[in-house]
Amino acid sequence: MDIFYPIQVLVDWLTYKIINLSPEAHLGTSVNFFIYDSIKILLLLLVINYFMAILRHYLPIEKLRDFLASRKWYGVDYLLASIFGTITPFCSCSSIPLFIGFIEAGIPLGVTLSFLITSPLVNQVAVVLFAGLFGWKIMILYVISAMLLGIFGGFILGKLKLEKYVADYVWQIKSQKTEIKNQKETFTVLIKKFWQEGFDLTKKITPYVLLGIAVGAAIHGFIPAGFFEKYITADNLFAVPLATILAVPMYANAVGVIPIMQSLVEKGIPLGTAMAFMMAVVGLSLPEALILKRVMKIKLLVYFFGITTINIIIIGYLFNAFVK
Numbered sequence: 001m002d003i004f005y006p007i008q009v010l011v012d013w014l015t016y017k018i019i020n021l022s023p024e025a026h027l028g029t030s031v032n033f034f035i036y037d038s039i040k041i042l043l044l045l046l047v048i049n050y051f052m053a054i055l056r057h058y059l060p061i062e063k064l065r066d067f068l069a070s071r072k073w074y075g076v077d078y079l080l081a082s083i084f085g086t087i088t089p090f091c092s093c094s095s096i097p098l099f100i101g102f103i104e105a106g107i108p109l110g111v112t113l114s115f116l117i118t119s120p121l122v123n124q125v126a127v128v129l130f131a132g133l134f135g136w137k138i139m140i141l142y143v144i145s146a147m148l149l150g151i152f153g154g155f156i157l158g159k160l161k162l163e164k165y166v167a168d169y170v171w172q173i174k175s176q177k178t179e180i181k182n183q184k185e186t187f188t189v190l191i192k193k194f195w196q197e198g199f200d201l202t203k204k205i206t207p208y209v210l211l212g213i214a215v216g217a218a219i220h221g222f223i224p225a226g227f228f229e230k231y232i233t234a235d236n237l238f239a240v241p242l243a244t245i246l247a248v249p250m251y252a253n254a255v256g257v258i259p260i261m262q263s264l265v266e267k268g269i270p271l272g273t274a275m276a277f278m279m280a281v282v283g284l285s286l287p288e289a290l291i292l293k294r295v296m297k298i299k300l301l302v303y304f305f306g307i308t309t310i311n312i313i314i315i316g317y318l319f320n321a322f323v324k
Contacts, residue, residue, distance in 0.1 A: 007036060030222065049198035080111075099116050104170075108158055122147070134271075149312065152311060157304060240320065243274070243276050257282060271319050272321070284309060
């Protein structure tokens with residue numbers, strides 16, 4: 001059972017009974033989507049930020065940093081980050097606390113971005129759904145492609161040395177941690193401190209999260225069914241980049257967009273084109289950009305989205321050429 005089902009029931013009652021909007025109307029659908037996703041994601045952010053505050057407190061930052069810096073990893077660190085991204089059930093917005101935690105731990109930016117790219121693309125529910133709709137072979141190829149996207153994307157971004165384009169407050173949190181590291185605190189004080197840190201971080205991110213959800217809600221309610229199928233046709237040579245670009249304004253997690261991908265394939269759209277569309281919706285959306293803007297400066301954001309976009313288009317063309 002979906003643990004958020006009671007929230008959906010409450011939001012349905014609020015939207016359709018109290019506010020008196022119609023579930024058949026565009027406005028009713030958008031408002032319902034906005035309220036439900038706002039509650040769900042903000043609750044997730046509070047919980048994740050709380051546990052990340054605990055993790056940041058006890059994580060042996062210097063040892064971890066020294067461990068990563070003490071040897072040549074030959075790309076294995078990018079692989080580890082990508083694998084970690086596949087086993088964490090987070091969407092792009094809820095991955096941000098982990099992104100900040102990795103930066104604080106001294107993990108290289110490129111490795112951190114490998115995690116950030118992979119995490120929203122793969123989760124356990126999506127993998128099972130993918131296998132059920134497209135078969136195990138396609139599912140395995142998809143997971144490998146998503147991991148390669150994270151590994152190569154993070155590697156390229158790491159080589160560009162973009163650390164100075166991480167938001168200043170992220171580095172300030174790290175500095176404050178270092179200064180108070182040696183202070184001994186009681187259990188009660190620690191509980192309050194973890195809550196305060198988690199709450200403060202959630203508060204900083206919240207306006208961007210709400211803005212992103214609002215954009216997603218408008219698209220969810222007002223873009224008509226069949227809009228994308230009209231432009232992403234099988235005989236269009238530029239269908240893959242077009243599908244990627246058209247997906248950018250959308251907002252959904254991997255589980256939500258896989259059925260859309262299935263309907264595109266059933267209508268004759270090549271698998272690689274549909275997959276590029278799905279990857280772009282999940283890992284490249286405008287709402288995600290608005291949320292990431294809170295932790296990245298514009299230049300890093302442009303590089304992050306630019307390189308991820310190019311890699312998604314390449315994966316789309318490779319699937320169209322070699323996977324039938």
